[in-house]
Amino acid sequence: MRSIWKGSIAFGLVNVPVKVYSATEDHDIKFHQVHAEDGGRIKYDRVCTVCGKTVQYADIDKAYESPEGDRVILTDEDFAKLPVAEKHEIPVLQFVPSEQIDPILFDKTYYLEPDSATPKAYVLLTATLERVERTALVHFTLRQKTRLAALRVREGMLVLQTLLWPDEVRSMSFESIEQAGRPRPQEIRMAETLVDSMSDDFDPDKFTDEYQIELKDVIDEAIASGSEKVVAAPEAAAPALDAEVVDLIVALQRSLEASGRRGDTGSSKPAKKTTAKKAAPAKKTTSKKAPAKKTTRKGA
Numbered sequence: 001m002r003s004i005w006k007g008s009i010a011f012g013l014v015n016v017p018v019k020v021y022s023a024t025e026d027h028d029i030k031f032h033q034v035h036a037e038d039g040g041r042i043k044y045d046r047v048c049t050v051c052g053k054t055v056q057y058a059d060i061d062k063a064y065e066s067p068e069g070d071r072v073i074l075t076d077e078d079f080a081k082l083p084v085a086e087k088h089e090i091p092v093l094q095f096v097p098s099e100q101i102d103p104i105l106f107d108k109t110y111y112l113e114p115d116s117a118t119p120k121a122y123v124l125l126t127a128t129l130e131r132v133e134r135t136a137l138v139h140f141t142l143r144q145k146t147r148l149a150a151l152r153v154r155e156g157m158l159v160l161q162t163l164l165w166p167d168e169v170r171s172m173s174f175e176s177i178e179q180a181g182r183p184r185p186q187e188i189r190m191a192e193t194l195v196d197s198m199s200d201d202f203d204p205d206k207f208t209d210e211y212q213i214e215l216k217d218v219i220d221e222a223i224a225s226g227s228e229k230v231v232a233a234p235e236a237a238a239p240a241l242d243a244e245v246v247d248l249i250v251a252l253q254r255s256l257e258a259s260g261r262r263g264d265t266g267s268s269k270p271a272k273k274t275t276a277k278k279a280a281p282a283k284k285t286t287s288k289k290a291p292a293k294k295t296t297r298k299g300a
Contacts, residue, residue: 005142006115007088009125009151009158016122017115018090020142023159024109029215039231079144087141090160092151095134101150105163112151112158122158129153 005020033042045054063073114122129136129152136151140160147162183191222229 003113004110007090008115009112009138010089010091011121011125011136012092014121014125016125018112018122018158019115020160021111021113022108023111027209027212029212029219034231082144087144090138090140090149090151093137093139095132095136098133098135098152101135101163104169106150107147107162107164110160110162112160126153126156126158129158 001021003019003021007018007020009016009018034040035042046057046060047053048055061073061075063071065071112122116122138149138151138160140147140149140162148165149160149162151158151160153159221227
């Protein structure tokens, strides 16, 4: 498992280097959207409504549209100016009684691993939180977004849980509840008896995602039975080659063909070579006969 963030917890004057890991993962079965007629994958383009062209991610900026319809376009340079002083620091703001944090505020959970050769500060903070039975409120900045978070201990390690801001929790009021009368004492006693009969210690391993299990069974059964709902995987096609690669292959093929043609006609070259070698000794022999001419002249 790879860490998604590195930094340190600022606990007063104590600095606790940590690595952050996602504590949860999604096991839901994923689906693709396909064309019902032929099972082909549906793809989406990022098309500009003004010019009608497909836009690359690198050319996309963010825009805010006010209630009056004014649009403000912000670039990466604009976001870079915003304060992110805590980007690699998790400052402890205060310690609060754990029961005072409403569970509705909990958002995403992360594990914190000590990132130091001597993790004494990590162990100290963990032991302190366990002893005081309080939760540390911290600021945690991830992907240029600062969140309020709760820092607590779970099974001997520090766990960070991002919290929703108060204005992100809706305030609801249902008229039907307000109009309902109070239950009678007898009804409450019977309900309490029912609760007692169904009470037990919480063991998450006793509970399973039955929907995902049965959905997987449906998929496996369809594949095993060769159902018409199963679209066979297309044969692996040769990877597409760009123009440069195609040109290279053509050049190589032509080179091989040219090499083959040279092999057919190249036998004449050794013949020329042999002829040349025979000619050289003939000239040498002729030159050696020169003394014989001299002898003839002397005889006269």
